[in-house]
Amino acid sequence: MRRVNPETVHVHAEGVRAERAGREERLRDPMGWLGVVGLQWLEPGVRRFGSDPGGDIVLAAAAGVVAPVLGTLDVGASGVSVHPAPGGGLTVDDAPVPDGLELADDESEAPTILAVASLRLVLIRRGGRIGLRVRDTAAPAITAFAGLPYFEIDPRWRITGRLVPARPGATIAIGDVLGSVTQEPSPGAVEFEVDGMPYALHALEAMPGHLWLLFQDATSGHETYGGGRFLISGEVAPDGAVEIDFNLAYNPPCVFTPYATCPLPPPTNRLPLRVEAGEQLWTPGWAPGT
Numbered sequence: 478m479r480r481v482n483p484e485t486v487h488v489h490a491e492g493v494r495a496e497r498a499g500r501e502e503r504l505r506d507p508m509g510w511l512g513v514v515g516l517q518w519l520e521p522g523v524r525r526f527g528s529d530p531g532g533d534i535v536l537a538a539a540a541g542v543v544a545p546v547l548g549t550l551d552v553g554a555s556g557v558s559v560h561p562a563p564g565g566g567l568t569v570d571d572a573p574v575p576d577g578l579e580l581a582d583d584e585s586e587a588p589t590i591l592a593v594a595s596l597r598l599v600l601i602r603r604g605g606r607i608g609l610r611v612r613d614t615a616a617p618a619i620t621a622f623a624g625l626p627y628f629e630i631d632p633r634w635r636i637t638g639r640l641v642p643a644r645p646g647a648t649i650a651i652g653d654v655l656g657s658v659t660q661e662p663s664p665g666a667v668e669f670e671v672d673g674m675p676y677a678l679h680a681l682e683a684m685p686g687h688l689w690l691l692f693q694d695a696t697s698g699h700e701t702y703g704g705g706r707f708l709i710s711g712e713v714a715p716d717g718a719v720e721i722d723f724n725l726a727y728n729p730p731c732v733f734t735p736y737a738t739c740p741l742p743p744p745t746n747r748l749p750l751r752v753e754a755g756e757q758l759w760t761p762g763w764a765p766g767t
Contacts, residue, residue, distance in 0.1 A: 490630045493724045500727060501624055507614035508597065511622055515611035516601075516736035519557065524550040526609075527565065540615035541594025542566075548574070550609070556580070557600055557607065559591065568592045582607065603738045604657030610736065618733075623764040625728075626757040628700075634723040634754035638669030640680065640688065640713050649679050651691070652741045654704065654731055664688065667710070667719060671750060678721075678746050686712045688719065691742040692726075694752040702732050702758050705742040726755025733759070 504511055517534045526534035529545040536543050548561040561567045561574040568574060569591055580589040582600035591598040595615035601608050648660040666677045667688060683689035693705040707727055711720035730737035 486632050489632050489635060493630050493722070496725055497625070497627065501622075504625075504733065505619060505622055507619060508612060509619070510730045510733040510737065511618040512597075512612040512614055512616045513610060513730075513734040513736045514613045514616055516608050516738075517611070518606055518608040519550065519552045521552050521554070524552060526550060527562070534609060536593075536596060536611065538594035538596045538615070539613050539617060541596075543594050543596065547593060550580075552607070557582075566593050583610075601738070603653070604655060604659070618761060621762070625759050626763060628724075628753045628755060628757060630724050631754055632724075634752070636669050636671070636721050636723070638667040638719055638721050640667055640717040640719050641665050641677075642717070649681070649743055649745075651681070651743060654737075654739050654741065666745075667721060669721060674750075676748055676750070678748075679743055680710070683709050688713065690721065690746070691740060692746045692748055692752075693742050694748040694750060696751050696753065700753075700757050701755075702728050704729060704731060704739060705746075706755060708755070723752050723754035726752065728756045728759060 503509055524533040525546060526532055526536060526549070527545050527547040528536055528543040532546065536547070544562065544565040546562045547565040547567045548559055551558045551560065557580045559574055559578050559580060560576055569578065569589060574591065578589070580600050582588060582602050584602055588599050595613050597612040597614060599610050601610050643663050643665040647663050649663040650658050651661045652658045661681055664680055664682060666679045667690065668675065668677045670676070678690045678692055680688035680690055688710040690708040690710065691705055692708065697703050697705055707729055708721060708723065708725060711722070713719045729739040731739040
């Protein structure tokens with residue numbers, strides 16, 4: 478690890494605390510991961526949905542009333558359309574849902590969000606399957622959220638590495654918690670040192686000029702989530718130099734809801750050391766001092 482000028486420690490810590498505050502605010506958002514309360518995979522055919530226990534998709538809201546039958550979803554090879562039931566109260570963009578509306582999924586620039594009571598419904602596509610993800614904007618987990626547990630901020634875990642570019646068009650196999658595996662574009666691997674020992678993490682593409690790192694380490698399954706953590710790098714310099722600040726390592730969505738479809742770190746990204754930095758494992762009901 479590099480030596481840190483003591484004069485920069487305070488500035489770095491303030492920056493990390495600001496990032497953490499923003500992260501917790503996003504988790505409190507009614508459309509954030511704490512509000513995801515369901516995921517129903519859809520088979521071809523007509524699927525009736527509402528609060529009726531005998532329906533194909535059974536919904537319940539923390540606030541407001543869900544009609545026994547909200548309508549049906551017509552699941553076909555080319556997409557999914559919705560046929561609302563009269564008086565069900567289903568809306569889109571604050572207006573009644575038109576009959577036969579084709580639903581845009583989460584891979585589109587503007588996914589269709591169906592609303593009823595405190596529920597928000599959106600289609601997702603994963604590994605060739607299509608599902609209906611359910612968020613509840615009044616979910617108890619949102620109001621009960623008391624923040625996240627962290628390792629102490631340590632400037633020694635703010636490391637400068639170097640991106641070793643992959644050949645053009647290179648991909649890496651990324652599995653997910655559903656058992657699916659996809660080939661994802663990889664710009665290369667970040668090489669870095671910890672206590673004089675060399676390590677590397679294969680990167681995925683993030684926002685322009687930055688890298689997305691999925692990793693596990695010796696804290697995984699103990700102080701941190703067993704499925705690993707995520708990290709967005711600093712901007713990659715023209716010579717490949719890139720900052721990776723493990724103090725900003727964060728939990729994947731699967732920590733906050735069982736209805737997420739998180740990617741998993743590739744085997745090459747399992748670090749044989751303890752990364753005592755970033756978010757620790759959060760569990761429902763956690764509060765400072767517990």
